[in-house]
Amino acid sequence: MINPVLKKEIKTRMRTWKTPAMISIYVLLLSVLVVFVFLEAYNLLSPYSMGIRPSDIKGLYYVLTVFQMILIVFIVPATTSSSISGERERRTFDLLICSRLSSFSIVFGKLTASLAQILLLLIVSLPILSILYLFGGVSPGNILILFSFYIINAFYFGSIGLFTSAYFRKTTTSTIVSYLITLFLTAGTFVLFVFSMELLRNTGNNDITFFQRFLLYLNPLSGLSSILTEQVGEIFIPSQWLKKDTWDTLVPLYINLGLDIVISSILLFLVSIKINPMGSFKRKSKAK
Protein backbone atom coordinates (compact mmCIF):
# COMPACT_ATOMS: atom_id res chain seq x y z
CA MET A 1 0.00 0.00 0.00
CA ILE A 2 1.22 3.46 -0.87
CA ASN A 3 2.18 5.64 2.08
CA PRO A 4 -0.81 7.91 2.93
CA VAL A 5 1.38 10.92 3.63
CA LEU A 6 3.11 10.52 0.28
CA LYS A 7 -0.24 10.19 -1.48
CA LYS A 8 -1.64 13.31 0.14
CA GLU A 9 1.53 15.34 -0.40
CA ILE A 10 1.63 14.52 -4.10
CA LYS A 11 -2.04 15.36 -4.49
CA THR A 12 -1.84 18.72 -2.75
CA ARG A 13 1.49 19.71 -4.25
CA MET A 14 0.35 19.08 -7.78
CA ARG A 15 -2.50 21.51 -7.17
CA THR A 16 -0.32 24.46 -6.29
CA TRP A 17 1.07 26.83 -8.87
CA LYS A 18 4.53 26.16 -7.46
CA THR A 19 4.96 22.69 -8.90
CA PRO A 20 4.18 23.53 -12.56
CA ALA A 21 6.17 26.74 -12.17
CA MET A 22 9.13 24.83 -10.83
CA ILE A 23 8.96 22.27 -13.64
CA SER A 24 8.66 24.98 -16.28
CA ILE A 25 11.62 26.92 -14.93
CA TYR A 26 13.64 23.76 -14.67
CA VAL A 27 12.98 22.73 -18.25
CA LEU A 28 13.49 26.28 -19.43
CA LEU A 29 16.88 26.57 -17.77
CA LEU A 30 18.04 23.25 -19.16
CA SER A 31 16.78 24.15 -22.66
CA VAL A 32 18.45 27.53 -22.62
CA LEU A 33 21.67 25.83 -21.66
CA VAL A 34 21.36 23.31 -24.49
CA VAL A 35 20.49 25.92 -27.08
CA PHE A 36 23.36 28.07 -25.96
CA VAL A 37 25.86 25.23 -26.24
CA PHE A 38 24.49 24.24 -29.65
CA LEU A 39 24.77 27.78 -30.88
CA GLU A 40 28.33 27.75 -29.71
CA ALA A 41 29.01 24.41 -31.36
CA TYR A 42 27.53 25.28 -34.70
CA ASN A 43 29.14 28.61 -34.33
CA LEU A 44 26.15 30.13 -36.02
CA LEU A 45 27.47 33.56 -35.48
CA SER A 46 30.34 32.87 -37.84
CA PRO A 47 30.16 31.60 -41.42
CA TYR A 48 32.70 28.81 -40.82
CA SER A 49 30.47 26.35 -39.05
CA MET A 50 32.00 22.94 -38.42
CA GLY A 51 28.86 21.12 -37.22
CA ILE A 52 28.58 19.09 -34.03
CA ARG A 53 31.64 17.24 -32.83
CA PRO A 54 31.62 14.45 -30.24
CA SER A 55 33.65 16.60 -27.88
CA ASP A 56 30.88 19.18 -27.97
CA ILE A 57 28.38 16.55 -26.94
CA LYS A 58 30.59 15.47 -24.07
CA GLY A 59 31.01 19.06 -23.01
CA LEU A 60 27.29 19.57 -23.11
CA TYR A 61 26.65 16.42 -21.13
CA TYR A 62 29.15 17.57 -18.56
CA VAL A 63 27.63 21.02 -18.23
CA LEU A 64 24.06 19.70 -18.05
CA THR A 65 24.97 17.11 -15.47
CA VAL A 66 26.64 19.49 -13.08
CA PHE A 67 23.92 22.05 -13.60
CA GLN A 68 21.20 19.51 -12.87
CA MET A 69 23.06 18.33 -9.79
CA ILE A 70 23.21 21.85 -8.41
CA LEU A 71 19.54 22.45 -9.13
CA ILE A 72 18.55 19.28 -7.32
CA VAL A 73 20.75 19.96 -4.34
CA PHE A 74 19.15 23.37 -3.94
CA ILE A 75 15.56 22.39 -4.69
CA VAL A 76 15.30 19.52 -2.23
CA PRO A 77 15.92 21.51 0.98
CA ALA A 78 13.31 24.05 -0.14
CA THR A 79 10.58 21.44 0.02
CA THR A 80 11.78 19.30 2.90
CA SER A 81 12.83 22.03 5.32
CA SER A 82 9.20 23.00 5.86
CA SER A 83 7.78 19.49 5.96
CA ILE A 84 7.54 19.12 9.74
CA SER A 85 7.87 22.67 11.01
CA GLY A 86 5.23 23.66 8.46
CA GLU A 87 2.77 21.15 9.87
CA ARG A 88 3.55 22.36 13.35
CA GLU A 89 2.98 25.95 12.33
CA ARG A 90 -0.34 25.24 10.71
CA ARG A 91 -1.34 23.01 13.61
CA THR A 92 -1.90 19.82 11.71
CA PHE A 93 1.00 17.91 13.15
CA ASP A 94 -0.66 16.69 16.35
CA LEU A 95 -3.39 15.05 14.32
CA LEU A 96 -0.79 13.24 12.29
CA ILE A 97 1.08 12.08 15.38
CA CYS A 98 -1.90 10.74 17.29
CA SER A 99 -2.96 8.58 14.36
CA ARG A 100 -1.93 4.99 13.84
CA LEU A 101 0.89 6.09 11.59
CA SER A 102 4.35 5.44 13.02
CA SER A 103 6.88 8.26 13.24
CA PHE A 104 8.89 6.43 10.65
CA SER A 105 6.00 6.31 8.16
CA ILE A 106 5.52 10.04 8.54
CA VAL A 107 9.19 10.71 7.91
CA PHE A 108 9.27 8.25 5.05
CA GLY A 109 6.16 9.77 3.46
CA LYS A 110 7.56 13.27 3.67
CA LEU A 111 10.90 12.28 2.22
CA THR A 112 9.53 10.20 -0.63
CA ALA A 113 7.16 13.04 -1.55
CA SER A 114 10.20 15.19 -2.07
CA LEU A 115 11.99 12.45 -4.00
CA ALA A 116 8.92 12.01 -6.19
CA GLN A 117 9.16 15.66 -7.10
CA ILE A 118 12.80 15.28 -8.05
CA LEU A 119 11.97 12.16 -10.04
CA LEU A 120 9.44 14.21 -11.95
CA LEU A 121 12.06 16.82 -12.74
CA LEU A 122 14.45 14.14 -13.92
CA ILE A 123 11.80 12.62 -16.16
CA VAL A 124 10.95 15.91 -17.80
CA SER A 125 14.66 16.46 -18.42
CA LEU A 126 14.92 13.15 -20.25
CA PRO A 127 13.93 14.49 -23.68
CA ILE A 128 16.73 17.04 -23.42
CA LEU A 129 19.28 14.46 -22.40
CA SER A 130 18.10 12.14 -25.14
CA ILE A 131 19.17 14.74 -27.68
CA LEU A 132 22.69 13.98 -26.55
CA TYR A 133 21.98 10.31 -27.05
CA LEU A 134 20.86 10.99 -30.62
CA PHE A 135 24.13 12.68 -31.40
CA GLY A 136 26.03 9.79 -29.86
CA GLY A 137 28.58 9.83 -27.10
CA VAL A 138 26.18 9.29 -24.20
CA SER A 139 24.48 5.96 -23.56
CA PRO A 140 21.18 5.25 -21.74
CA GLY A 141 23.26 3.34 -19.19
CA ASN A 142 25.20 6.52 -18.46
CA ILE A 143 21.99 8.38 -17.81
CA LEU A 144 20.57 5.63 -15.62
CA ILE A 145 23.65 5.70 -13.39
CA LEU A 146 23.53 9.47 -13.27
CA PHE A 147 19.86 9.51 -12.27
CA SER A 148 20.42 6.94 -9.53
CA PHE A 149 23.16 9.16 -8.22
CA TYR A 150 20.82 12.15 -8.25
CA ILE A 151 18.12 10.27 -6.37
CA ILE A 152 20.54 9.21 -3.65
CA ASN A 153 21.65 12.82 -3.31
CA ALA A 154 18.06 14.00 -3.16
CA PHE A 155 17.68 11.51 -0.32
CA TYR A 156 20.80 12.93 1.37
CA PHE A 157 19.81 16.58 1.13
CA GLY A 158 16.18 15.70 1.82
CA SER A 159 17.22 14.14 5.11
CA ILE A 160 19.06 17.30 6.02
CA GLY A 161 15.95 19.37 5.29
CA LEU A 162 13.76 17.01 7.30
CA PHE A 163 16.22 17.11 10.14
CA THR A 164 16.22 20.89 10.40
CA SER A 165 12.44 20.99 10.03
CA ALA A 166 12.07 18.61 12.96
CA TYR A 167 14.60 20.29 15.21
CA PHE A 168 13.69 23.91 14.52
CA ARG A 169 10.23 25.20 15.39
CA LYS A 170 10.14 27.86 12.72
CA THR A 171 10.18 27.08 9.03
CA THR A 172 12.25 30.16 8.26
CA THR A 173 14.98 29.06 10.67
CA SER A 174 14.81 25.53 9.37
CA THR A 175 15.11 26.65 5.75
CA ILE A 176 18.03 28.96 6.46
CA VAL A 177 19.92 26.32 8.42
CA SER A 178 19.32 23.63 5.83
CA TYR A 179 20.63 25.93 3.11
CA LEU A 180 23.66 26.80 5.19
CA ILE A 181 24.39 23.11 5.59
CA THR A 182 23.84 22.54 1.88
CA LEU A 183 26.14 25.39 1.06
CA PHE A 184 28.76 24.04 3.41
CA LEU A 185 28.58 20.56 1.92
CA THR A 186 28.83 21.80 -1.66
CA ALA A 187 31.02 24.91 -1.59
CA GLY A 188 32.31 24.94 2.00
CA THR A 189 34.00 21.56 1.93
CA PHE A 190 35.67 22.50 -1.31
CA VAL A 191 36.99 25.78 0.01
CA LEU A 192 38.20 24.13 3.21
CA PHE A 193 39.96 21.48 1.18
CA VAL A 194 41.76 23.98 -1.01
CA PHE A 195 42.65 26.03 2.05
CA SER A 196 44.09 23.00 3.84
CA MET A 197 46.10 22.18 0.71
CA GLU A 198 47.64 25.62 0.90
CA LEU A 199 48.53 25.13 4.54
CA LEU A 200 50.04 21.78 3.70
CA ARG A 201 52.10 23.15 0.89
CA ASN A 202 53.56 25.77 3.21
CA THR A 203 54.79 23.05 5.53
CA GLY A 204 56.46 21.42 2.55
CA ASN A 205 54.38 18.28 2.77
CA ASN A 206 52.56 17.21 -0.36
CA ASP A 207 50.66 14.11 0.77
CA ILE A 208 46.96 14.68 0.97
CA THR A 209 45.62 13.18 4.19
CA PHE A 210 42.50 11.08 4.48
CA PHE A 211 40.89 13.75 6.60
CA GLN A 212 41.28 16.28 3.80
CA ARG A 213 39.80 13.89 1.30
CA PHE A 214 37.01 13.14 3.72
CA LEU A 215 35.88 16.75 3.36
CA LEU A 216 35.48 16.20 -0.35
CA TYR A 217 33.70 12.88 0.12
CA LEU A 218 30.97 14.79 1.94
CA ASN A 219 30.53 16.83 -1.21
CA PRO A 220 28.18 15.40 -3.86
CA LEU A 221 30.46 16.83 -6.52
CA SER A 222 33.11 14.28 -5.58
CA GLY A 223 30.78 11.45 -6.52
CA LEU A 224 29.67 13.26 -9.64
CA SER A 225 33.24 13.92 -10.62
CA SER A 226 33.97 10.23 -10.31
CA ILE A 227 31.04 9.34 -12.53
CA LEU A 228 31.99 11.89 -15.16
CA THR A 229 35.62 10.83 -15.13
CA GLU A 230 34.48 7.29 -15.78
CA GLN A 231 31.92 8.27 -18.43
CA VAL A 232 33.49 11.12 -20.37
CA GLY A 233 37.00 11.61 -19.06
CA GLU A 234 38.66 13.74 -16.44
CA ILE A 235 36.95 17.00 -15.57
CA PHE A 236 36.51 19.31 -12.64
CA ILE A 237 37.90 17.80 -9.47
CA PRO A 238 41.43 16.53 -10.13
CA SER A 239 41.64 12.79 -9.50
CA GLN A 240 44.65 13.05 -7.26
CA TRP A 241 42.61 15.20 -4.89
CA LEU A 242 39.93 12.56 -4.59
CA LYS A 243 41.91 9.35 -4.45
CA LYS A 244 45.28 7.66 -4.29
CA ASP A 245 46.72 6.82 -7.71
CA THR A 246 46.29 3.12 -7.08
CA TRP A 247 42.56 3.40 -6.44
CA ASP A 248 39.92 2.69 -9.00
CA THR A 249 38.25 5.75 -10.57
CA LEU A 250 34.94 4.97 -8.93
CA VAL A 251 36.19 4.54 -5.36
CA PRO A 252 35.47 8.17 -4.42
CA LEU A 253 31.92 7.67 -5.70
CA TYR A 254 31.42 4.64 -3.49
CA ILE A 255 32.78 6.40 -0.43
CA ASN A 256 30.64 9.44 -1.20
CA LEU A 257 27.49 7.37 -1.60
CA GLY A 258 28.28 5.30 1.48
CA LEU A 259 28.62 8.47 3.52
CA ASP A 260 25.39 9.87 2.07
CA ILE A 261 23.48 6.78 3.07
CA VAL A 262 24.99 6.53 6.55
CA ILE A 263 24.46 10.21 7.33
CA SER A 264 20.91 10.17 5.93
CA SER A 265 19.99 7.13 7.97
CA ILE A 266 21.28 8.71 11.17
CA LEU A 267 19.43 11.95 10.45
CA LEU A 268 16.16 10.18 9.65
CA PHE A 269 16.48 8.12 12.78
CA LEU A 270 16.96 11.29 14.84
CA VAL A 271 13.95 12.85 13.15
CA SER A 272 11.79 9.85 14.02
CA ILE A 273 12.81 10.19 17.65
CA LYS A 274 12.30 13.91 17.71
CA ILE A 275 8.75 13.88 16.36
CA ASN A 276 7.56 11.21 18.76
CA PRO A 277 6.14 13.14 21.72
CA MET A 278 6.15 10.10 23.95
CA GLY A 279 9.91 9.72 23.49
CA SER A 280 10.20 5.97 23.46
CA PHE A 281 13.94 6.29 23.98
CA LYS A 282 13.55 8.05 27.29
CA ARG A 283 10.63 6.04 28.43
CA LYS A 284 11.97 5.15 31.85
CA SER A 285 9.16 5.96 34.23
CA LYS A 286 10.16 7.63 37.43
CA ALA A 287 9.79 5.57 40.53
CA LYS A 288 7.63 7.18 43.12
Added chain:
Amino acid sequence: MLRIENLTKKYGNIKAVDNLSFQVKEGEIFGLVGPNGAGKTTTFKMIATLLKPTSGRIYIDDIEVSNNLKEVRTKIGYMPDFFGVYDNLKVEEYLEFYGDIGGVSKKEIKDIIEDLLHLVNLTHKKGEYVDSLSRGMKQRLCLARSLIHNPKLLILDEPASGLDPRARIQMKEILRELKSMGKTIIISSHILPELSELCTSIGIMEKGKLVISGPVDKIMRKINKTNIIRIRVLDLKKKAIKLLKEEPNIDSVYENDRFIEISFNGEEDQMVQLIKKLINNGIPVVSFNPVDGNLEEIFMKVTKGDEE
Protein backbone atom coordinates in the same frame (compact mmCIF):
# COMPACT_ATOMS: atom_id res chain seq x y z
CA MET B 1 -12.86 2.85 29.92
CA LEU B 2 -10.55 5.69 30.95
CA ARG B 3 -8.64 5.71 34.20
CA ILE B 4 -6.23 8.39 35.25
CA GLU B 5 -3.95 7.90 38.21
CA ASN B 6 -1.93 10.69 39.84
CA LEU B 7 -1.30 12.42 36.57
CA THR B 8 1.18 15.29 36.84
CA LYS B 9 2.71 17.53 34.20
CA LYS B 10 5.31 20.12 35.05
CA TYR B 11 6.55 22.89 32.79
CA GLY B 12 9.69 23.97 34.56
CA ASN B 13 8.49 24.82 38.01
CA ILE B 14 4.86 25.24 37.06
CA LYS B 15 2.60 22.31 37.67
CA ALA B 16 0.12 22.55 34.80
CA VAL B 17 -1.54 19.34 35.98
CA ASP B 18 -1.14 18.36 39.59
CA ASN B 19 -1.73 14.82 40.75
CA LEU B 20 -4.95 14.35 38.87
CA SER B 21 -7.02 11.19 39.23
CA PHE B 22 -10.40 10.30 37.80
CA GLN B 23 -12.29 7.63 35.94
CA VAL B 24 -14.71 7.65 33.07
CA LYS B 25 -16.90 4.62 32.47
CA GLU B 26 -18.03 3.32 29.11
CA GLY B 27 -20.88 5.39 27.66
CA GLU B 28 -20.28 8.26 30.04
CA ILE B 29 -19.78 11.84 28.99
CA PHE B 30 -17.29 13.47 31.27
CA GLY B 31 -17.00 17.23 31.26
CA LEU B 32 -13.84 18.90 32.46
CA VAL B 33 -14.59 22.46 33.45
CA GLY B 34 -12.18 25.13 34.55
CA PRO B 35 -10.99 28.63 33.81
CA ASN B 36 -8.36 29.29 31.17
CA GLY B 37 -5.00 27.97 32.27
CA ALA B 38 -6.52 25.37 34.60
CA GLY B 39 -4.74 22.56 32.77
CA LYS B 40 -7.55 21.06 30.71
CA THR B 41 -5.70 21.09 27.41
CA THR B 42 -2.58 19.72 29.03
CA THR B 43 -4.60 16.87 30.52
CA PHE B 44 -6.28 16.07 27.23
CA LYS B 45 -3.03 16.14 25.33
CA MET B 46 -1.57 13.60 27.69
CA ILE B 47 -4.60 11.37 27.22
CA ALA B 48 -4.29 11.80 23.46
CA THR B 49 -0.65 10.54 23.60
CA LEU B 50 0.68 13.90 22.48
CA LEU B 51 2.41 14.88 25.67
CA LYS B 52 4.49 12.83 28.02
CA PRO B 53 3.30 13.03 31.62
CA THR B 54 5.90 14.02 34.21
CA SER B 55 4.46 11.27 36.35
CA GLY B 56 1.32 9.25 36.76
CA ARG B 57 -0.49 6.79 34.56
CA ILE B 58 -3.30 6.77 32.05
CA TYR B 59 -5.24 3.63 31.18
CA ILE B 60 -7.61 3.34 28.26
CA ASP B 61 -9.56 0.09 28.22
CA ASP B 62 -7.15 -1.06 30.91
CA ILE B 63 -4.23 -0.56 28.57
CA GLU B 64 -1.42 1.58 29.88
CA VAL B 65 -0.99 4.39 27.37
CA SER B 66 2.73 5.18 27.29
CA ASN B 67 3.81 1.64 26.49
CA ASN B 68 1.11 0.82 23.96
CA LEU B 69 0.90 3.88 21.78
CA LYS B 70 -0.21 2.25 18.58
CA GLU B 71 -2.98 0.26 20.17
CA VAL B 72 -4.20 3.20 22.21
CA ARG B 73 -4.16 5.54 19.23
CA THR B 74 -6.67 3.37 17.39
CA LYS B 75 -9.00 3.71 20.36
CA ILE B 76 -9.04 7.47 20.64
CA GLY B 77 -10.40 10.27 18.51
CA TYR B 78 -8.92 13.65 19.42
CA MET B 79 -10.17 17.08 18.59
CA PRO B 80 -7.66 19.75 19.69
CA ASP B 81 -8.66 23.19 20.93
CA PHE B 82 -6.77 24.78 18.07
CA PHE B 83 -6.08 23.02 14.84
CA GLY B 84 -5.40 23.72 11.19
CA VAL B 85 -6.27 22.15 7.89
CA TYR B 86 -4.27 21.49 4.74
CA ASP B 87 -4.41 23.72 1.71
CA ASN B 88 -5.52 22.29 -1.60
CA LEU B 89 -7.47 19.43 -0.13
CA LYS B 90 -11.20 18.86 -0.56
CA VAL B 91 -13.52 17.93 2.29
CA GLU B 92 -13.91 14.37 1.08
CA GLU B 93 -10.17 13.96 0.49
CA TYR B 94 -9.46 15.41 3.89
CA LEU B 95 -11.54 12.73 5.55
CA GLU B 96 -10.09 10.09 3.25
CA PHE B 97 -6.60 11.04 4.33
CA TYR B 98 -7.37 10.74 8.02
CA GLY B 99 -9.26 7.52 7.35
CA ASP B 100 -6.17 6.27 5.58
CA ILE B 101 -3.82 7.07 8.45
CA GLY B 102 -6.41 5.81 10.94
CA GLY B 103 -6.41 2.39 9.33
CA VAL B 104 -9.89 2.49 7.75
CA SER B 105 -10.18 0.05 4.86
CA LYS B 106 -10.69 1.30 1.31
CA LYS B 107 -13.96 -0.59 0.98
CA GLU B 108 -15.61 1.08 3.93
CA ILE B 109 -14.24 4.59 3.67
CA LYS B 110 -16.79 6.01 1.19
CA ASP B 111 -19.76 4.92 3.28
CA ILE B 112 -18.21 6.13 6.51
CA ILE B 113 -17.50 9.53 4.99
CA GLU B 114 -21.12 9.78 3.79
CA ASP B 115 -22.42 8.97 7.26
CA LEU B 116 -20.08 11.35 9.03
CA LEU B 117 -20.73 14.23 6.66
CA HIS B 118 -24.41 13.66 7.21
CA LEU B 119 -23.90 13.67 10.98
CA VAL B 120 -22.08 17.00 10.94
CA ASN B 121 -24.27 18.55 8.25
CA LEU B 122 -21.56 18.98 5.67
CA THR B 123 -22.79 16.68 2.93
CA HIS B 124 -23.29 19.63 0.60
CA LYS B 125 -19.66 20.73 1.12
CA LYS B 126 -18.14 17.40 0.14
CA GLY B 127 -16.38 18.69 -2.99
CA GLU B 128 -15.19 22.00 -1.60
CA TYR B 129 -11.73 22.89 -0.45
CA VAL B 130 -11.31 22.56 3.29
CA ASP B 131 -9.65 25.93 3.78
CA SER B 132 -12.62 27.67 2.20
CA LEU B 133 -14.98 26.48 4.96
CA SER B 134 -16.13 28.73 7.80
CA ARG B 135 -14.79 28.31 11.30
CA GLY B 136 -17.88 26.47 12.47
CA MET B 137 -17.77 24.12 9.51
CA LYS B 138 -14.10 23.40 10.04
CA GLN B 139 -14.85 22.60 13.64
CA ARG B 140 -17.60 20.20 12.64
CA LEU B 141 -15.38 18.67 10.00
CA CYS B 142 -12.69 18.16 12.61
CA LEU B 143 -15.23 16.42 14.80
CA ALA B 144 -16.14 14.14 11.89
CA ARG B 145 -12.42 13.55 11.35
CA SER B 146 -11.94 12.49 14.95
CA LEU B 147 -14.71 9.92 14.49
CA ILE B 148 -13.47 8.45 11.24
CA HIS B 149 -11.81 5.33 12.63
CA ASN B 150 -14.70 4.71 15.00
CA PRO B 151 -12.76 5.35 18.21
CA LYS B 152 -14.05 4.12 21.54
CA LEU B 153 -13.09 7.30 23.34
CA LEU B 154 -13.62 10.79 22.00
CA ILE B 155 -11.47 13.57 23.41
CA LEU B 156 -12.96 16.96 22.61
CA ASP B 157 -11.06 20.02 23.77
CA GLU B 158 -13.42 23.00 23.86
CA PRO B 159 -15.21 22.01 20.67
CA ALA B 160 -17.59 24.96 20.84
CA SER B 161 -15.11 27.68 21.68
CA GLY B 162 -14.66 30.56 19.27
CA LEU B 163 -17.95 29.84 17.53
CA ASP B 164 -20.83 32.23 17.05
CA PRO B 165 -24.06 31.33 18.89
CA ARG B 166 -25.63 29.60 15.93
CA ALA B 167 -22.60 27.45 15.20
CA ARG B 168 -22.45 26.70 18.91
CA ILE B 169 -25.98 25.35 18.88
CA GLN B 170 -25.25 23.23 15.83
CA MET B 171 -22.18 21.80 17.54
CA LYS B 172 -24.21 21.03 20.65
CA GLU B 173 -26.83 19.20 18.64
CA ILE B 174 -24.20 17.01 17.08
CA LEU B 175 -22.75 16.26 20.48
CA ARG B 176 -26.19 15.32 21.76
CA GLU B 177 -26.53 12.97 18.83
CA LEU B 178 -23.21 11.38 19.70
CA LYS B 179 -24.44 10.98 23.24
CA SER B 180 -27.53 9.14 22.03
CA MET B 181 -25.24 6.88 20.02
CA GLY B 182 -23.62 5.83 23.28
CA LYS B 183 -20.12 7.17 22.63
CA THR B 184 -17.75 7.63 25.54
CA ILE B 185 -16.66 11.24 25.48
CA ILE B 186 -14.48 13.53 27.50
CA ILE B 187 -15.07 17.16 26.75
CA SER B 188 -13.71 20.38 28.18
CA SER B 189 -15.05 23.88 28.53
CA HIS B 190 -14.48 26.96 30.60
CA ILE B 191 -18.22 27.45 30.88
CA LEU B 192 -20.04 25.14 33.24
CA PRO B 193 -23.65 25.52 32.02
CA GLU B 194 -22.50 24.64 28.53
CA LEU B 195 -21.63 21.16 29.74
CA SER B 196 -24.10 20.53 32.52
CA GLU B 197 -26.92 19.47 30.21
CA LEU B 198 -24.74 17.29 28.00
CA CYS B 199 -22.53 15.50 30.48
CA THR B 200 -23.26 12.58 32.72
CA SER B 201 -20.43 13.54 35.04
CA ILE B 202 -18.32 16.56 35.63
CA GLY B 203 -15.00 17.49 37.10
CA ILE B 204 -14.06 21.02 38.02
CA MET B 205 -10.45 21.86 37.60
CA GLU B 206 -8.41 24.74 38.84
CA LYS B 207 -4.68 25.29 38.88
CA GLY B 208 -4.06 21.76 37.70
CA LYS B 209 -6.15 20.16 40.43
CA LEU B 210 -9.54 18.55 40.32
CA VAL B 211 -11.56 20.49 42.86
CA ILE B 212 -14.59 18.26 42.75
CA SER B 213 -15.91 15.59 40.47
CA GLY B 214 -18.86 13.24 40.26
CA PRO B 215 -22.24 12.73 38.61
CA VAL B 216 -23.53 15.93 37.13
CA ASP B 217 -26.69 16.28 39.26
CA LYS B 218 -24.75 15.75 42.46
CA ILE B 219 -22.10 18.29 41.54
CA MET B 220 -24.64 20.88 40.50
CA ARG B 221 -26.52 20.47 43.76
CA LYS B 222 -23.36 20.71 45.75
CA ILE B 223 -22.11 23.78 43.94
CA ASN B 224 -25.40 25.56 44.34
CA LYS B 225 -25.49 24.88 48.03
CA THR B 226 -21.95 25.09 49.27
CA ASN B 227 -20.90 28.12 51.23
CA ILE B 228 -17.59 28.89 52.77
CA ILE B 229 -18.18 30.54 56.13
CA ARG B 230 -15.58 32.30 58.17
CA ILE B 231 -16.23 32.38 61.93
CA ARG B 232 -14.34 34.43 64.47
CA VAL B 233 -14.64 33.66 68.17
CA LEU B 234 -13.23 35.52 71.15
CA ASP B 235 -12.59 32.40 73.15
CA LEU B 236 -13.34 28.68 73.46
CA LYS B 237 -12.03 27.95 69.98
CA LYS B 238 -11.41 24.28 70.75
CA LYS B 239 -14.94 23.78 71.88
CA ALA B 240 -16.32 25.59 68.88
CA ILE B 241 -14.37 23.38 66.51
CA LYS B 242 -15.57 20.29 68.28
CA LEU B 243 -19.15 21.44 67.90
CA LEU B 244 -18.71 22.32 64.29
CA LYS B 245 -17.20 18.96 63.47
CA GLU B 246 -20.31 17.26 64.80
CA GLU B 247 -22.54 19.09 62.34
CA PRO B 248 -23.79 16.92 59.45
CA ASN B 249 -24.00 19.89 57.04
CA ILE B 250 -20.38 20.79 57.39
CA ASP B 251 -17.97 19.09 55.01
CA SER B 252 -14.76 20.48 56.35
CA VAL B 253 -13.41 22.61 59.15
CA TYR B 254 -10.23 24.58 58.88
CA GLU B 255 -8.65 26.77 61.51
CA ASN B 256 -5.83 29.22 61.90
CA ASP B 257 -4.97 31.60 64.72
CA ARG B 258 -7.38 34.25 63.49
CA PHE B 259 -10.47 32.40 62.41
CA ILE B 260 -12.23 29.11 61.68
CA GLU B 261 -13.40 28.32 58.16
CA ILE B 262 -16.09 25.79 57.33
CA SER B 263 -17.65 24.62 54.11
CA PHE B 264 -21.32 24.46 54.75
CA ASN B 265 -23.83 22.91 52.39
CA GLY B 266 -27.17 23.46 54.13
CA GLU B 267 -30.05 25.86 53.62
CA GLU B 268 -30.23 29.29 55.18
CA ASP B 269 -32.49 28.26 58.07
CA GLN B 270 -29.99 25.58 58.93
CA MET B 271 -27.36 28.27 59.03
CA VAL B 272 -29.50 30.14 61.55
CA GLN B 273 -29.74 26.95 63.62
CA LEU B 274 -25.99 26.63 63.53
CA ILE B 275 -25.44 30.15 64.85
CA LYS B 276 -28.00 29.50 67.61
CA LYS B 277 -26.29 26.31 68.58
CA LEU B 278 -22.92 28.01 68.91
CA ILE B 279 -24.34 30.81 71.04
CA ASN B 280 -26.38 28.44 73.21
CA ASN B 281 -23.19 26.56 73.96
CA GLY B 282 -21.60 29.73 75.24
CA ILE B 283 -19.27 30.34 72.34
CA PRO B 284 -18.45 34.06 72.08
CA VAL B 285 -19.03 34.48 68.33
CA VAL B 286 -17.70 37.79 67.06
CA SER B 287 -18.45 37.31 63.39
CA PHE B 288 -20.01 34.74 61.11
CA ASN B 289 -19.70 35.56 57.46
CA PRO B 290 -19.94 33.64 54.23
CA VAL B 291 -16.88 34.43 52.10
CA ASP B 292 -16.12 34.32 48.44
CA GLY B 293 -13.61 31.61 48.30
CA ASN B 294 -12.52 28.30 46.99
CA LEU B 295 -15.45 26.47 45.52
CA GLU B 296 -17.63 29.47 45.18
CA GLU B 297 -14.89 31.49 43.61
CA ILE B 298 -14.14 28.78 41.15
CA PHE B 299 -17.78 28.33 40.42
CA MET B 300 -18.17 32.01 39.76
CA LYS B 301 -15.24 32.03 37.39
CA VAL B 302 -16.47 28.94 35.68
CA THR B 303 -20.06 29.99 35.26
CA LYS B 304 -19.42 33.53 34.17
CA GLY B 305 -17.96 32.07 31.01
CA ASP B 306 -15.59 34.92 30.54
CA GLU B 307 -14.02 34.57 27.14
CA GLU B 308 -10.58 36.02 27.50
